[in-house]
Amino acid sequence: MPMSILSQLRNLAASASLALLAAPAIAAAPSADLKPESGTVKLGMQPWLGYGQWYVADEQGHFAANGLQGVELINFNEDKDMNAALASGRIDAGNLATHTAMAMVSAGLPVKIVMLLDQSTSADALIVDPSIKTLADLKGKAVAYEEGTTSDILLHSALAKAGMTLADIRPVPMPASSAGSALIAGQVPAAVTYEPYLSVAAQQNPNIRTLYQGSDDPGLISDVLVVRDEMLQKRPGQVLALLRSWEAAYRFYQANPQQGQAIIARGVGASADELDSAFAGVKFYSLADNQRDLQVQGEFINTSMRHITKAAGDAGLLPQPVSPAQLLDTRFVEALK
Missing domain, CATH: 3.40.190.10 (Periplasmic binding protein-like II)
Structure with a gap:
């Protein structure tokens, strides 16, 4: 919002x-x-x-x-x-x-x-390429997500868990429908999106994995x-x-x-x-x-x-x-x- x-x-x-x-x-x-x-x-x-x-x-x-x-x-x-x-x-x-x-x-x-x-629980998630191993690895990296949505909320939760804020990453605002595609295309190493875009990303690139999801901060x-x-x-x-x-x-x-x-x-x-x-x-x-x-x-x-x-x-x-x-x-x- x-x-x-x-x-x-x-x-x-x-x-x-x-x-x-x-x-x-x-x-x-x-x-x-x-x-x-x-x-x-x-x-x-x-x-x-x-x-x-x-x-x-x-x-x-x-x-x-x-x-x-x-x-x-x-x-x-x-x-x-x-x-x-x-x-x-x-x-x-x-x-x-x-x-x-x-x-x-x-x-x-x-x-x-x-x-x-x-x-x-897992229908909203932060997904990453192999270069990102932990939440701390997001520091200084580009992350695609849609501002004002549940993706925005989940990203802030993930950053807080790692002791970081939005200032510690490079935000790349875009629609949730495009965030997974940007990750697949190698434009960003991390993206926050939701289903069915998560499944599409996983099908197109099996190296993509989930780093943080709704169940990591229940409710x-x-x-x-x-x-x-x-x-x-x-x-x-x-x-x-x-x-x-x-x-x-x-x-x-x-x-x-x-x-x-x-x-x-x-x-x-x-x-x-x-x-x-x-x-x-x-x-x-x-x-x-x-x-x-x-x-x-x-x-x-x-x-x-x-x-x-x-x-x-x-x-x-x-x-x-x-x-x-x-x-x-x-x-x-x-x-x-």
């Missing part, structure tokens, strides 16, 4: 301020037997397989089974467009990278994280469901039904992985074969995972938030740190225990 996006977030927050002033306080903890309110839920999406259980829920009828009158999956190509839609109320909820959600809350947008969706590269405060206040039954639908889809996926992967691949516009290694590098979160990790002493609050705050702050992607109370509304996952 480049600085221009941060400016956009601040402007969007300012435009939403009057609505925030008029909004009632967050309602009391929802009861598990609360029925969904009437109306269609508008859910913002991007073509990333980590959001895939929504495609499963849609195709398998889980939304209707959990009492929702309708869920419209609305695709966006860029974060800035989803940010604007969330701020204006054109969508009710959105699926975002965790650092993007934190930046939105930091800028004052009226949203909360209600559920962890997925984390990348750093992850995605969350954010919901507008207005929906949390006025339609808590729909929020509960969404979480139940994700869980139903998750269980279907666990029981029928090939069918589930085929559904998700269609949803993101690819074939299951193209995404085979990508699926292997992504962990989906269940409700039980959420109930464990979103506790005060849980992994997300205790570890992931701190690491994301540092990496996003170092990358200039987080205006100021946010607290768990500002960022999270855990009442819904707790109600479904």
Whole structure:
């Protein structure tokens, strides 16, 4: 998220301020037997397989089974467009990278994280040619990566682990789709990218290896469901039904992985074969995972938030740190225990 996006977030927050002033306080903890309110839920999406259980829920009828009158999956190509839609109320909820959600809350947008969706374990990685043996070898070397994205976050995490900063390398900004190609062509000795570009690079040059990946800083590269405060206040039954639908889809996926992967691949516009290694590098979160990790002493609050705050702050992607109370509304996952 480049600085221009941060400016956009601040402007969007300012435009939403009057609505925030008029909004009632967050309602009391929802009861598990609360029925969904009437109306269609508008859910913002991007073509990333980590959001895939929504495609499963849609195709398998889980939304209707959990009492929702309708869920419209609305695709966006860029974060800035989803940010604007969330701020204006054109969508009710959105699926975002965790650092993007934190930046939105930091800028004052009226949203909360209600559920962890997925984390990348090996689907995002720093890959290198044989000249790079350790993270320390990156010093003074050219590294290709896309600014303002999860690649940016992962690179800062890797550098911090080696006691370095961006000033210690030669940054080569470019789209993630081009970073692996630059490494293969010998233009750079290191690149940060994600699937399916990682698999393409490995297939074209077997000497390329992974030096650092999402699992080296668990939860750093992850995605969350954010919901507008207005929906949390006025339609808590729909929020509960969404979480139940994700869980139903998750269980279907666990029981029928090939069918589930085929559904998700269609949803993101690819074939299951193209995404085979990508699926292997992504962990989906269940409700039980959420109930464990979103506790005060849980992994997300205790570890992931701190690491994301540092990496996003170092990358200039987080205006100021946010607290768990500002960022999270855990009442819904707790109600479904």
